[in-house]
Amino acid sequence: MIQVSMKDIVEAYALIQPYIMKTPLIYSKPTSDRTGSEVWFKMDNLQSIGAYKIRGAMNNMMSLRGEEVKKGVVAASAGNHSQAVAYGARLRGTSAVVCVPESTPMNKREGALKYGAELVVYGPNYEEAEKKAYEIARETGRKFIHAYESPETIAGQGTVAIECLLEKGDFDAILVPTGGGGLLCGVAIAAKAMNPEIKVYGLQTNTSAPWLKSFHEKRLDNSCPFLPTCADGLEGAITWPNVELALTCVDDIFVVDERTTREGIQWMASKHHFMIEGASATCLGALFEEHEELKGKKVLCLITGGNIDLDKFCNICEETYE
Amino acid sequence: MIQVSMKDIVEAYALIQPYIMKTPLIYSKPTSDRTGSEVWFKMDNLQSIGAYKIRGAMNNMMSLRGEEVKKGVVAASAGNHSQAVAYGARLRGTSAVVCVPESTPMNKREGALKYGAELVVYGPNYEEAEKKAYEIARETGRKFIHAYESPETIAGQGTVAIECLLEKGDFDAILVPTGGGGLLCGVAIAAKAMNPEIKVYGLQTNTSAPWLKSFHEKRLDNSCPFLPTCADGLEGAITWPNVELALTCVDDIFVVDERTTREGIQWMASKHHFMIEGASATCLGALFEEHEELKGKKVLCLITGGNIDLDKFCNICEETYE
The missing domain is CATH 3.40.50.1100 (Rossmann fold)
Structure with a gap:
């Protein structure tokens, strides 16, 4: 199994801190009002390359x-x-x-x-x-340098959880957009070390959701459909090592509808004037879909990136929801 | 004359610091490459209400x-x-x-x-x-509570300059989107106190530019045309007290074309995935128009707000420039 400890993440934070931005943690009143959760956004889309990576x-x-x-x-x-x-x-x-x-x-x-x-x-x-x-x-x-299996990668991504929880320690749940699972594992390891009660949920879209079956059945299963998606950062088949690690520290995987994810992009633009990529918008989608686990909870949404094509963004913003 | 000193701004910063966000200061490689200046953005659009106000x-x-x-x-x-x-x-x-x-x-x-x-x-x-x-x-x-003439307002707005210059002290010039002039005066007073060599320029659009003549002729002149503008935050007639104060601390007023301002909105969306309002985009416009005073300089752009209507934003992003 991939070995990553809280100590690795703490050491990673010391190493990378001079090179990354301590991005804002923002309370969203409109999203809280709409969903009945207390919703916060960690704006890691503001990192210099436009993403937490x-x-x-x-x-x-x-x-x-x-x-x-x-x-x-x-x-x-x-x-x-x-x-x-x-x-x-x-x-x-x-x-x-x-x-x-x-x-x-x-x-x-x-x-x-x-x-x-x-x-x-x-x-x-x-x-x-x-x-x-x-x-x-x-x-x-x-x-x-592996995008999600390398222990150094996972430890580095986990630093975002340390940063958030040092700023606000009482979150009930963290929503983590999940592709390969490097961020998901890193965040879960760090968050549980700081507060074992906190729930960590991985998010995928229904257009590319290999994590769901793999996680629930505890064996790699890439047999799901892979369809066009606005969350291109999360798209694609996965590998066993990250699933194996996630099974030790992650609470559940939520699959978010493609349509609700697109609505999340529009919502962030309309209510907060933030351009976010589809992967990040799965956090909004999960909240809009009213998962029982999130109701009334203090929920941290990881806004993982903002690298969305402008044409695509404007098309989504011109769609009609509800 | 309105009395505002650096001491007032320093005291304002101590008072308001618990309630405001220390917003990111971001280097823009694409804008620097395009304009031949070293361009930085102070992202005060990320304040909780979406603006420095x-x-x-x-x-x-x-x-x-x-x-x-x-x-x-x-x-x-x-x-x-x-x-x-x-x-x-x-x-x-x-x-x-x-x-x-x-x-x-x-x-x-x-x-x-x-x-x-x-x-x-x-x-x-x-x-x-x-x-x-x-x-x-x-x-x-x-x-x-006056939007721009109150000494407390001017001192409060000036805190943004302290925040920027404590993070990066060697700017040559600051570009300040200017409506009533509260931000312009506050920033100029603070910036000059920290570095008397720094240049402070107020920006208006050619669709609403009462500052230009008023500043250059040292008497209030609201006789310019007032036309529809994407920079609604800067629109409208001005009053004498802020002009009088600006004459003691501001270096010049630049008038930016409405079209270049719109291009600035699109540029920020396309290159940085930031939604900014027209007022903020005058900074980009001024850089695109290649003012001699900015060439090769380290330029701080105050991104004052992001409160732009989504339809308007998408229309502007779909326009063609050059």
């Missing part, structure tokens, strides 16, 4: 030793992780290669390039791009 | 003494000031009456109501609503 990436970078810094790193991702690694590598004074599949749109490719990473475009999907990245790691000695 | 309002509230707290306050404004006073009054444990003209749209009226203020709708324009507010002040003993 800088926490895990930076912890990996600061954990590199001597020779590793010289040889550099390699990562695979079509999303925020590649930007985070590229950005973190520059701050650490090392070099990064980022592998993306051919389907990756130009703006996501530019995300890595603008921080000076070398871009390798390879294969039809993430799995192939990841294989290529491992190959580059073997051939060049670069360290492979 | 809470600073001045809260300083007024915390400066109330004994009997004044019992009698309550009254304000006039169709914009962020009324929300700020309503919100601040609640925190102070006093009551507020807010006067708005009949033209005030429902969502702006709700802004004051949701924090428990009493709403008085009166007259065709701001001037009439203000007269009504003064009348209420006389009749009820409530203290009138």
Whole structure:
């Protein structure tokens, strides 16, 4: 099993603190009024790369030793992780290669390039791009930085829970948008260490929900449908190590309707004037769907990122709900 | 002349600090790359009411003494000031009456109501609503809280400059979206006290620019045209006291094209995924228009608010520039 302790997360926080922003924790009156929960947002979309992923990436970078810094790193991702690694590598004074599949749109490719990473475009999907990245790691000695399985990544992502609970210690529940599960595990480990009573829930959309069956049946199951989704950051098949770890510390997985998630994007724009990406909006969706577990509770929503395409955002904001 | 000193602003900061957010100061690589300046954003749109106005309002509230707290306050404004006073009054444990003209749209009226203020709708324009507010002040003993002429308001707004310069002390220039001029004067007084070399520029749109002639000719002149503008927070005629004060501490007034201002809204949404109101976007507009004074300089942009209507925002984001 992947080994990550609260001590790892505490040490990660000390390492990465100079490089990350202590993002605002904001009370939402409109969302609280609507849902009957006391709702708070942790605005990690305000991190310099527009997403919390800088926490895990930076912890990996600061954990590199001597020779590793010289040889550099390699990562695979079509999303925020590649930007985070590229950005973190520059701050650490090392070099990064980022592998993306051919389907990756130009703006996501530019995300890595603008921080000076070398871009390798390879294969039809993430799995192939990841294989290529491992190959580059073997051939060049670069360290492979996994987006969610690396203990350093998980520990780094967990720092967001420390930051929130030191600011407000009495949350009943934390809602965690969940893709690979690095954030989910890191947050659960840190939160439970600070308050064993707190509930930690992973969120996926009904358009890509491999966590639901895998978690409930305690074995990897990627047989669910994978449909187009506004929460692109959460999309895709998962792997066993993070599920295994989550089973030790996470309370449950909630599946949020695609439509309620889109409504969450519009709600945040209309009520708070925040642009958030679909992954983050699953927190709003889960609250709108009135899960019994959240009623009357103090709920912390992790607003994980804001990297949403402007056209897509405006289309969603022009939709009609209710 | 209105009397506001650096000491007043320092004291205001101590008074209001428990009630305001220390908002993020963010470096913008895309804007710096485009403009050839080193551009930073102070995200005061993240204050709880979505605008910096809470600073001045809260300083007024915390400066109330004994009997004044019992009698309550009254304000006039169709914009962020009324929300700020309503919100601040609640925190102070006093009551507020807010006067708005009949033209005030429902969502702006709700802004004051949701924090428990009493709403008085009166007259065709701001001037009439203000007269009504003064009348209420006389009749009820409530203290009138002016949106930009009160020394407490100016001192409160100036705290944003202290906050920025304590975080990064070497700015060459500050861009200040300017309506009545309370923020402009407060920022200039604080910034010059911390660094006499720093330049402070007030920004208006070409659709409502009474500051330009008034400042340059050193006498009040509201004869400019007042046209529809996306920067509604800056719109309208001005008064002499703030101009008189600005002449002692402000370096210049820049007039920004309405079109470049709209482009600024779109730019922030596209590059940073921030929703900002038109007033704030004048900072981007001024940079895009390549003022000689800003070239190669370290420029602080005050992002004063994010309270923009979602329909209007999406319309602007769908426009084509260049």
